[in-house]
Amino acid sequence: MKRKLSFAPILFATLLFFALNAYVLSGLNTLNGSAYLNPIFWVFIIGLTFSLFYAIKQMRLQGVNRFFKIVSHAFLIVFVAEIVFALLLLLGDFYRFILALTSNFQADGYHWLPRNNYWVYFAFFMFCITVALFAYGITQGKYAYRVIKHTLYFDDLPANFEGFTLTQISDVHAGSFTNPKAVQRGIDMINAQKSDLFVFTGDLVNNAAEEIKPWIGHFAQIKAPFGQFSVLGNHDYGDYVKWPSESAKVNNLQQLKAYHKELGFRLLLDEHVELVKGDQKIILAGIENWGIGFGERGDLKKALQNTSIQDFKILLSHDPSHWDAQVKNNPSKIQLALAGHTHGMQFGIEAFGIKWSPVKYRYKHWAGIKTENGRYLNVNRGFGFLGFSGRIGIWPEITVIELKRKV
Template identity: 65%
Template sequence: MRRRIQLLPIAIFTLLFFLLNWYVWGGLQIVAQQSYVGPVFWTTITLIAFALLYALQGMQQRGMGLFFKIATHAFLVLFVSEILFSLVLILADIYRGTVGFIGWIGQHHFLAPLRSPQWVTVGVVVFISSVLLFLYGILKGKYAYRVIKHTLYFKDLPKAFDGFTITQISDVHSGSFSNAKAVQKGIDLIKAQQSDLFVFTGDLVNNKAEEIKPWIGHFSQIKAPYGQFSVLGNHDYGDYVKWPNDEVKSANLQQLKSYHQGLGFRLLLDEHVELWKDGEKIVLAGIENWGLGFGERGDLQKALLNTTPEEFKVLLSHDPSHWEEQVKKNPSKIHLTLAGHTHGMQFGIEAFGIKWSSGKTSLQTLGRIKEENGRVLNVNRGFGFIGFSGRVGIWPEITVIELKKG
């Protein structure tokens, strides 16, 4: 019975995939006159499709090894590139239909040619560009660290903290790393900022605490005069992997917490610390992961216990949905919230004034500052990557925030 349930989505997926390729091939035939192009095209498509199905079918038994990554990434690159190529063909078809209809009314009988070679050539260029961009994202883009700087003004910022700087990273996902030299470049970039405070906003690993062990020597290099602080993200709790029992899962979480200490990070678990400078202070609070659909563990009220509503507060909270649900209208004003989680979905466009990602279209998904009710949210695009082993357009981010009074 279970097999019958699985066959239906597989059959639907296969049908839709080959319909897409039939449409793509209809365009390619116009510019591909050689007899061998057709067999090569359909053989490649079939091999990639069967490789993907085989990888998915055996995922639980064989895990997400090298074959799984190659099969899924080859399909993703092909699928997205073909979608973009198809969009060009659709535009050509709309143009042909519109001009043809006008021609029919004027008794000129479809003046527009059927998918002219020029349109198809544009589509081929888009396809090849997309493939090359994805390959860059897989080979280089996932380690193409960017420093994003924001200057934020607050009227009630203590004067002593005017010009105070915070470096934030998020979503390390250390289990995905494979290039120590590239990761070290990111660490060096963090160190070069020489900020007053360093914070990490969750998802140190993909699933298991052991994933961070090879990278402790890298991230423990990060130091800041006012300390290094961290919180947990949804992946840190081990919810996405099967454990022998609850005791083993709990031990994994405890081990991860100890690794935070080994990194030199003070892990904030529904608690706060006071940062003092020249006789004045700000409050730095951190909660366990709280996110709609991703585990609502954190206790904000506990984290703010014994603070006053008017004190200047910075909150570390992994999931930006927490800011939307509990922070922005909280009676105790939380001036600045630093989050992560979304990664901008690791694929999108941020150029020439265009901002779009394959995930949510909200401002925080794209790492922009959002302000409401006198409270500010910044969502870091993430230092690492997961799922898709690459980044295209949405590059890994190191955020530097300068607090200013005014």
């Protein structure tokens, strides 16, 4: 039986969208009472909205193209900036209302106070700042690589590995890249760290293995004395697009695994390797993607087979939800887990002691170092980008971790 389409949510969203724009227009009219403002405003908003609907229709038929990216990002920028403007305008109007209630009852009745033009100008200024931030995030922010360094201390680190360094990147999403020079700058920054070990924690592509092909020459430049190792992320399995057949999907994954080898990455599929220095070793394990709501494929028990409780272990696992579910309390202690996946939602603020992103409402720990039960987790903010073709406040990350023994 075909499911009936409910128009109530669509009608509600339409009315809400109309109300938002009408309210924003009322604020603009406070600043500029031109007779031309209203028709220009509505022609722009309606034109942009219908362009988005058309772009979505074409995207469903032909896939994501340049027109869809331009229109969807333009709509997103205007919509978010309007929300910022409307919230500040509402705050000013609420203050006017309270002020009127407390001090403006006259003998001839209630009087509504005029808007404070300075406050409306401030709201419009913040509208412009929002547009500028998004413009920067789309043009520059998505390639504004940051090197973030951590020094971690362990009771049980083998002495020969004192000062051992590793570089981690995650979530390349090669199908989103458009700027070879910018990507090369990121690769050069990785190699400049001269770490002992390089690891990649999943999502090499958005959907199809061929996305990485134009970038093989870039990422194959990454070298480390103890090797380059990788795992798969949820996007690497091709679960989010329709394939002509199941065999085509399987072949895509096999091709992606072959590309990992071509990059010089040793792909760890529920297995581990021993990193040996002198007569001591540490275990580097990697599992297939395991994430709540994103496919629980990985087999940690298999990856740790033939290791001992006393071994010092580093785990590559794409999704940080795996750490909470299976790692932090595992009977066989895993001293350090490395993940990615969240991208920090590519939007947020990490400044002035504030660390916030909307992704925090989905993941308890979404970026940086977390320690619990004598074990560490690092969540990399991602090297690439997906969906929103930009980054604002949450910049692409190259993590460098130094292992030290507790004195």
